[in-house]
Amino acid sequence: MPRLDIKNASDDQLVRAAQRGRTEPYEELVYRHRDKIFARAFSMLRNEDEAMDLSQEAWVKGWQRLKQFKRDASFTTWMTRIVINLCLDHLRKRKRRATDSLEQIEEEGGGVERRMPVETFNPTENMERTELRAEIDRAMDKLSYEHRTVLLLHEFEGMEYKEIAKSMHCSIGTVMSRLFYARRKLASLLISLKKERQR
Amino acid sequence: MQNEDRLKLQAWLDGELPVREASRVSNWVESNPEARELAKELRNVKVIMETGEVPLVMEDSREFYWNQIARRIDATEAVVHQPKPVHASSWMQWCRQWLVPVGGLAAIVVMISNVGTQPGEFQAPASDVGEEVHPSTQPIVAPRIPPAIEPSFAEPVINPEGEVSAEDVNVLNLNIPTDGNPNLQPRSERTIPSIENPKR
Numbered sequence: 001m002p003r004l005d006i007k008n009a010s011d012d013q014l015v016r017a018a019q020r021g022r023t024e025p026y027e028e029l030v031y032r033h034r035d036k037i038f039a040r041a042f043s044m045l046r047n048e049d050e051a052m053d054l055s056q057e058a059w060v061k062g063w064q065r066l067k068q069f070k071r072d073a074s075f076t077t078w079m080t081r082i083v084i085n086l087c088l089d090h091l092r093k094r095k096r097r098a099t100d101s102l103e104q105i106e107e108e109g110g111g112v113e114r115r116m117p118v119e120t121f122n123p124t125e126n127m128e129r130t131e132l133r134a135e136i137d138r139a140m141d142k143l144s145y146e147h148r149t150v151l152l153l154h155e156f157e158g159m160e161y162k163e164i165a166k167s168m169h170c171s172i173g174t175v176m177s178r179l180f181y182a183r184r185k186l187a188s189l190l191i192s193l194k195k196e197r198q199r
Numbered sequence: 200m201q202n203e204d205r206l207k208l209q210a211w212l213d214g215e216l217p218v219r220e221a222s223r224v225s226n227w228v229e230s231n232p233e234a235r236e237l238a239k240e241l242r243n244v245k246v247i248m249e250t251g252e253v254p255l256v257m258e259d260s261r262e263f264y265w266n267q268i269a270r271r272i273d274a275t276e277a278v279v280h281q282p283k284p285v286h287a288s289s290w291m292q293w294c295r296q297w298l299v300p301v302g303g304l305a306a307i308v309v310m311i312s313n314v315g316t317q318p319g320e321f322q323a324p325a326s327d328v329g330e331e332v333h334p335s336t337q338p339i340v341a342p343r344i345p346p347a348i349e350p351s352f353a354e355p356v357i358n359p360e361g362e363v364s365a366e367d368v369n370v371l372n373l374n375i376p377t378d379g380n381p382n383l384q385p386r387s388e389r390t391i392p393s394i395e396n397p398k399r
Contacts, residue, residue: 023269027261027265027269030264030265030268031261031264031265034257034264035254035255035256035257038255038257039252039254039255042255043252056264056267056268056271057271059268060268060271060272060275063268063272064272064275129250132247132250133250133251133252133253134253136247136248136250136252136253137252137253151248152252154213155245155248155249156248156251156252160215161210161213161215173206176206176209176210177202177206179209179213180205180206180209183209183240183241183244183245184240184241186244186247187240187243187244190247
């Protein structure tokens with residue numbers, strides 16, 4: 001069997017080699033994708049230490065389940081699903097410990113988004129890409145974890161309503177109303193941030 | 200606008216509606232100014248989100264990060280490969296459940312039956328002792344079993360008044376040390392205080 005050039009091998013070649021029990025190809029995969037996995041954990045948890053811990057946990061789980069990976073999706077998609085599920089479990093446990101704020105209870109009950117005025121102008125017009133991303137990040141930080149998670153799973157991970165409902169252990173109707181609220185709230189937050197900048 | 204209509208509008212924007220339903224919502228949005236405004240807002244948010252996320256870059260070195268993961272993998276594999284406690288198979292469990300008690304019971308029965316037999320009660324015939332026996336030539340001789348001793352009970356001596364003598368009744372009056380305990384005194388000496396008249 002020809003020796004694998006780890007540095008220049010494709011993800012698929014590395015995965016195949018790692019599935020045979022070799023750790024060096026897996027180490028290369030970790031090195032290539034660790035930023036993305038950490039970023040997803042951080043965007044969900046908003047805590048650097050927890051994100052670091054859970055992203056490492058995801059790599060451990062990835063190694064343990066590597067033989068089950070059928071390569072029907074990309075390796076990064078598969079790893080991202082692992083870290084998302086770990087983060088969702090963690091957030092559920094965290095939520096059980098914390099007491100909901102009044103605002104959050106109202107958000108969960110629905111109806112707040114209906115009272116928000118419709119914002120038709122684009123609050124991020126003429127903004128640099130980097131600046132715009134930072135602005136979105138600030139606005140996302142102000143959302144509850146349920147709304148933020150639904151939004152990022154749909155917009156950044158491209159997951160359908162059905163997939164999100166399955167991952168978050170809720171109904172499709174709940175996903176739809178959370179997504180609706182998250183979008184409307186995000187629009188209103190971006191406008192507030194723009195007003196703050198103009199002052 | 201009903202909440203259901205708002206969510207349907209959003210599902211239309213996300214491409215989650217079937218073709219026929221999507222075309223119906225599209226017509227409704229075109230004809231309804233309120234729906235048109237809401238669709239514009241939601242579409243704006245979708246466009247903004249396409250900008251993507253703030254990229255994050257980890258500062259830890261490759262070796263440091265990988266070593267942490269490798270240590271965790273080793274720790275979990277050590278737990279997985281720990282020798283599991285040996286569980287008895289179902290056959291062994293069946294043996295423990297039934298054969299051991301039955302075997303124990305059988306042993307007790309054998310012991311009891313041996314206790315009832317006096318040692319040396321069955322003696323081999325004198326001719327068999329110390330002699331070489333040839334099964335092919337010697338006829339099989341059944342061992343002599345002594346006749347069973349019939350149990351004999353002494354009849355109590357009954358006097359002409361129909362009373363049994365004291366020696367026969369007091370068979371359980373053994374000389375057990377009582378250490379002054381009234382409950383262990385012979386029955387004839389015990390006095391039971393009356394409940395009605397405790398002074399008696």
